Amino acid sequence: MAQAEIGLIGLGTMGAALALNIAEKGFPIAVWNRTAAVTQKFHDTAGDLASRVIPTETLEQLVAQITPPRAIILMVPAGEAVDAQLEALKPLLDADDLVIDAGNADFHDTNRRDAAELPFRFLGMGVSGGEEGARHGPAIMGGGDAADWDRVSHIMNAIAAKAEDGEPCAARMGDAGAGHFVKMVHNGIEYADMQMIAEVYGLMRDGDGMDAGAISDVFSRWNEGVLSSYLIEISAKVTAAADPHTGKAMPDVILDRAGQKGTGRWTAIEAQHLAAPIPVIEAAVMARNVSARLDERHAGQDRFGAAPQPCNIDPALLEQALIAGKIFCYAQGFTMISAASERFGWTLDLPEIAKVWRAGCIIRSSMLNDMAEALAEDPNRNLIMAPFFADLIEKGAPALREVVSKAIAAGHAMPALAQGLMWFDMMRTARGTANMIQAQRDFFGAHGFERLDDVENSHGPWAMNAG
Incomplete structure (x- = not known):
């Protein structure tokens, strides 16, 4: 007899965390992994939640354990693995069963799968927040038919992060690949936000000669103001941490070569197709690609000399510069979402998207409350023109100009912050040079x-x- 309200396929880091979250919120869940030992170990280590977790050894058993009409979440690697799993489920599911791809799928793939006339219902769903978010409350961005979303929205609302007002950070974005598209742009903004923080970190470290502990104190102060956000919070923690092997500051023993899974690159590529300028995100993707060229960078330093020189920029000035850069980045992201809404006919709700991003996700920030309000007032207005943000820009843009000018003069690479400034200067020039x-x-x-x-x-x- 069926016992589970929902099923989940794929017990990797994210899948396991999400399954425990669902069970913790009171929903019996059937789980399956292609390696049976992984499934059993997951159940055996689920502790008090094990009674709500039903391990299965075959897909047939998984399907049989879920109450019809069934809903099954896929947490498998994006791409061919998703297509293979959908193919395997075809003979097992009924027409009114629902499969939810909650991985980091390319939204084009989600559009294709949605249009493929699968013999069951299909939803694409972006999930942000990493392992911690999946376990205790992610931001969830759904894409597909409204009726299909409504069938599982009670579960998604229950497991999602909650904003300060108690509202769940989960919503249907639109049809087909809309949810995965919004998640993609979220990841692009994440790339840019991280890059800008890294740039000001570099100015404090190499330009001002500050040690990691002093930099941590600065990040901690910033996290009490306008820049309050998850990324600033963890930047303070990262710079405060000590390496257990050497006792050195943790950042000082980490190789400066950043990895990526491709979603930021997808954002940059899609922005070109949409003719939506997102130079801060594009610069962040470029910076990660350059960081990977470690041998070439060492050869460049040997030939041309070390670039960074002292420039002694007040951290208070860096704070204002980062505020302006952050606003520019988000403004570009929301403009790109608007362009996609028009191109694909999705009617994406910008204020709702800002609300979903307020908690659970990596780019959660106190600014998003104000962004949601500004977008609700006029979703067609560029975010930089909203009075609240225009006032912040009037204070932050001169600081950004000074920071970028001093940094570049001293040889510090400022790709994301500099591109934000260049975009702003173009946006405030009525007659340019085109x-x-x-x-x-x-x-x-x-x-x-x-x-x-x-x-x-x-x-x-x-x-x-x-x-």
Whole structure:
């Protein structure tokens, strides 16, 4: 007899944490992993929650243990593994059963699977917060049919993180791949936020000569103000930690080569398809790629000399610069989401997205409450034009300009913060320089151009002399 309200396939780090979260919230869950020993060990170590966890040795047993109409969460690696699992489930599930891909899927794959006329219902679902979030409360971004989301929303709301007002950080974003798209942009913003924090960390370490403990104190102070966020909080903890092997500050023994799983890269690529400028995120992706070229960077230093020189920038100035950079990054992210909403017909709710990101996810931040309010007032207005954020920018942009100028003059790499400043300067310039580009395009390709006056001809005089 079926005993579980929901099932889960894939007991890796995230899958195991999510399954325990579901069981802890009172929902009996059937679990299956392709390695039976992993499934059994998971059950045996579930402690008080073991009574709500039903281990199964085959997919047939998993399906049989779930009360119809069934709902099964997939927590398997993105890509071919998801397709293989869907194929394996085809002969086992009924038309009204629901499979939920909760991995880090490419939203294009989710769109494809949604349109593939599977013999069962299908949802794509972005889950953010890492292992800790999955276990105790992630941010959840659903994508698919509203009726399918409603079937499992009571579970998702129960396991999701809760904002300060008690509201669960879980919502349906839109049809098909909308949930995975929003999660992708979330990850792009995560890349950028981390990169900007790393840049100011580098200025304190190499520019001001501060040790890790002093830097930790600065991050701790920042976490009590406008920059209060999960990433600033953990940056304070990381810089305060000591290496158990050497006793040195933990950051000082870590190789400066950052890994990535590709979601930030996906964000940068998709932004180009959408013609949505996200230079801060693109710079962060570039910086990770450059960090991986360790041998080349060492050769560069040997040939050209070490870049960073002292520049002695007040941490209070760095704080204001980082506030401005963070606002620019989020503004770009929300603009990209708006572009996708129009392109794919998703009607993405920007204030709702900001609310979902308020807790549980990696980019959770006190700013997101104000962003949700600003986007609710006018979702079509660029975030930098909302009064609350415009006031912060008026204070932070001069600091950002000074920080970037001093840092670059001293040889410090500032890719994300500098790109944020460049984007801001373009956004506040009513007449830029693209008129020259239009003239060049017309000269060599007769592409034409728009004029400032009422003259109708759209080609320059060079066209008359061509040939």
